Amino acid sequence: xxxxxxxxxxxxxxxxxxxxxxxxxxxxxxxxxxxxxxxxxxxxxxxxxxxxxxxxxxxxxxxxxxxxxxxxxxxxxxxxxxxxxxxxxxxxxxxxxxxxxxxxxxxxxxxxxxxxxxxxxxxxxxxxxxxxxxxxxxxxxxxxxxxxxxxxxxxxxxxxxxxxxxxxxxxxxxxxxxxxxxx
Amino acid sequence: xxxxxxxxxxxxxxxxxxxxxxxxxxxxxxxxxxxxxxxxxxxxxxxxxxxxxxxxxxxxxxxxxxxxxxxxxxxxxxxxxxxxxxxxxxxxxxxxxxxxxxxxxxxxxxxxxxxxxxxxxxxxxxxxxxxxxxxxxxxxxxxxxxxxxxxxxxxxxxxxxxxxxxxxxxxxxxxxxxxxxxxxxxxxxxxxxxxxxxxxxxxxxxxxxxxxxxxxxxxxxxxxxxxxxxxxxxxxxxxxxxxxxxxxxxxxxxxxxxxxxxxxxxx
Numbered sequence: 190x191x192x193x194x195x196x197x198x199x200x201x202x203x204x205x206x207x208x209x210x211x212x213x214x215x216x217x218x219x220x221x222x223x224x225x226x227x228x229x230x231x232x233x234x235x236x237x238x239x240x241x242x243x244x245x246x247x248x249x250x251x252x253x254x255x256x257x258x259x260x261x262x263x264x265x266x267x268x269x270x271x272x273x274x275x276x277x278x279x280x281x282x283x284x285x286x287x288x289x290x291x292x293x294x295x296x297x298x299x300x301x302x303x304x305x306x307x308x309x310x311x312x313x314x315x316x317x318x319x320x321x322x323x324x325x326x327x328x329x330x331x332x333x334x335x336x337x338x339x340x341x342x343x344x345x346x347x348x349x350x351x352x353x354x355x356x357x358x359x360x361x362x363x364x365x366x367x368x369x370x371x372x
Numbered sequence: 373x374x375x376x377x378x379x380x381x382x383x384x385x386x387x388x389x390x391x392x393x394x395x396x397x398x399x400x401x402x403x404x405x406x407x408x409x410x411x412x413x414x415x416x417x418x419x420x421x422x423x424x425x426x427x428x429x430x431x432x433x434x435x436x437x438x439x440x441x442x443x444x445x446x447x448x449x450x451x452x453x454x455x456x457x458x459x460x461x462x463x464x465x466x467x468x469x470x471x472x473x474x475x476x477x478x479x480x481x482x483x484x485x486x487x488x489x490x491x492x493x494x495x496x497x498x499x500x501x502x503x504x505x506x507x508x509x510x511x512x513x514x515x516x517x518x519x520x521x522x523x524x525x526x527x528x529x530x531x532x533x534x535x536x537x538x539x540x541x542x543x544x545x546x547x548x549x550x551x552x553x554x555x556x557x558x559x560x561x562x563x564x565x566x567x568x569x570x571x572x573x574x575x576x577x578x579x580x581x582x583x584x585x586x587x588x589x590x591x592x593x594x595x596x597x598x599x600x601x602x603x604x605x606x607x608x609x610x611x612x613x614x615x616x617x618x619x620x621x622x623x624x625x626x627x628x629x630x631x632x633x634x635x636x637x638x639x
Binding site: 203204206207209210211213216217220221222224239240243246247251252253254255256257258259260261262263265266269273277302305306309312315316317318319320321322324325329 | 540
């Protein structure tokens with residue numbers, strides 16, 4: 190992971206928040222806006238450094254709260270905790286498997302809005318909730334789950350295009366060579 | 373067991389969040405304005421691409437269609453002029469009568485057009501951002517409407533833009549009145565997060581004589597919204613709280629999910 194890759198994921202976070210606020214296609218079609226930030230956090234938690242992951246959470250949360258009526262900073266905590274948990278367990282996760290990415294994306298996209306709403310209710314903010322919120326939550330969960338493997342696909346391709354490929358090590362060792370014939 | 377860098381990062385993030393959450397309201401608006409200004413180039417880009425698409429669409433409309441629309445608009449314009457003359461005569465008469473009875477004169481509306489630039493990305497708020505800020509005269513609590521009816525009120529103002537909290541959000545309760553019949557008043561509240569076009573008119577008297585299709589307008593109580601702005605029509609009614617009061621479902625006149633331009637009523 191180079192500095193350029195970190196900058197790219199931060200730019201993607203910025204564009205994702207703008208897209209969520211400016212384009213209402215999903216809102217018209219499904220009755221809820223899909224949140225891409227948890228998917229980006231899954232990628233940041235599993236692929237990038239601790240510093241980059243923290244910056245994605247802070248930038249994403251602050252930008253989201255700026256364009257929304259949320260209290261400023263309330264989205265940072267759920268995003269950061271998600272990234273932090275994944276970062277700590279990244280060696281135990283099959284992060285290259287599309288199905289694993291999808292499942293983690295589902296869980297992340299389900300957990301982040303729940304935790305954010307919980308924080309809002311705890312801080313006595315009158316969020317608009319009801320039975321319809323259940324449908325919105327399902328749309329957000331599925332949308333985030335589908336978006337996660339796509340995020341991995343895009344950023345892994347970009348990473349491969351921008352960085353040198355790691356030289357593969359062969360199993361050949363000169364000292365273990367079986368010498369044939371007489372010397 | 374957590375390593376030292378983990379502790380440092382955790383403490384830093386929690387500290388940052390605590391500081392931000394404890395900032396006073398006006399400072400939060402300023403900080404949001406500063407961060408929001410990062411999106412200005414994207415607003416410009418989105419606007420110009422939208423205009424480009426509109427121009428491309430206009431270029432392919434046939435001339436005969438344009439002439440037909442032009443003729444219809446001329447007819448509408450003449451009708452509206454006649455109505456305006458009639459309304460002005462009624463207004464003058466109203467002013468004279470108010471003067472005669474010694475009633476206070478009503479301030480005329482000063483509408484200003486604004487474009488909707490963003491929608492709230494969170495599903496648990498119903499707000500929009502418009503490109504009218506404090507430099508244009510926008511202030512907190514000014515009513516926002518379209519020609520069809522009420523949209524909401526301004527909740528936050530920065531120099532160049534404002535946030536409008538829409539009717540149906542929990543932070544925008546409206547005192548409303550059933551126009552036809554007994555003029556019963558109630559409070560317009562949200563009916564849930566899913567269907568933004570349906571609202572609940574609560575706290576109507578238990579003997580209120582309501583029928584589907586009756587018009588609901590702002591009552592003028594509360595001091596935020598002037599009296600008489602159209603809100604919508606009654607869909608159905610029911611008795612609640614063991615018949616203590618009546619509740620009506622109201623279908624909004626404005627389609628809140630398709631807002632592009634709104635009028636802000638300046639004082």
